[in-house]
Amino acid sequence: MDKNKSHQWNFAFDAMPILFHSQTDSFMKFLDKDGVKFLKFWWDHVGDKLEESRRVSAAGLTFDCEDIDKKTRLAIITLPSPRADGEAYFLGMVARPERRFAMVRLYTSDCYVLFRDDSVNQPHRTTLAYLTPQAHVRPRGVGLTPTLQEFRRVIKYRLEKKKK
Numbered sequence: 001m002d003k004n005k006s007h008q009w010n011f012a013f014d015a016m017p018i019l020f021h022s023q024t025d026s027f028m029k030f031l032d033k034d035g036v037k038f039l040k041f042w043w044d045h046v047g048d049k050l051e052e053s054r055r056v057s058a059a060g061l062t063f064d065c066e067d068i069d070k071k072t073r074l075a076i077i078t079l080p081s082p083r084a085d086g087e088a089y090f091l092g093m094v095a096r097p098e099r100r101f102a103m104v105r106l107y108t109s110d111c112y113v114l115f116r117d118d119s120v121n122q123p124h125r126t127t128l129a130y131l132t133p134q135a136h137v138r139p140r141g142v143g144l145t146p147t148l149q150e151f152r153r154v155i156k157y158r159l160e161k162k163k164k
Helices: 007-022 024-034 036-048 148-163
Strands: 062-067 073-078 088-095 099-101 104-106 110-116 126-131 137-142
Touching: 007 024, 007 036, 007 088, 007 110, 024 036, 024 062, 024 073, 024 088, 036 062, 073 148, 088 148, 110 148
Parallel strands: none
Antiparallel strands: 062 073, 073 088, 088 110, 099 104, 110 126, 126 137
16 A cells, blocks of 8 residues: 555555455455445545545445356446546456466456546546556556446457457
């Protein structure tokens, strides 16, 4: 956790990807069971580790889950509107069944983020990125319209492309 970054940044770029990638099945079960209550618990948990002036309300924090196929689920988390450069609009979490090789758990999940990027020279100052299991950001495109429908479309397109 980076105490110099915003509440929203720490939630979207640190807490959620690490939690999702490390415990994908449990994450999806809790999301299905408790929904926004589960997300707000983690929002507040992240906020508790920051100084008071960096904390913000979870107003606007929602999610939507969808089955892509028999083994793939997509959860899209809509975050409160970004207030600063680098803050996220959406998180797209792709859950697949866990696989193991001997005692080692193989990562089968994917996590994408659409975030505000003021350095982009496009009408929509956004960047789409992949978040690794260690929460490293890997940019995948710029200038995407920051709407839920467009984000969902791009994630589904990437999943289709990956299948081929």
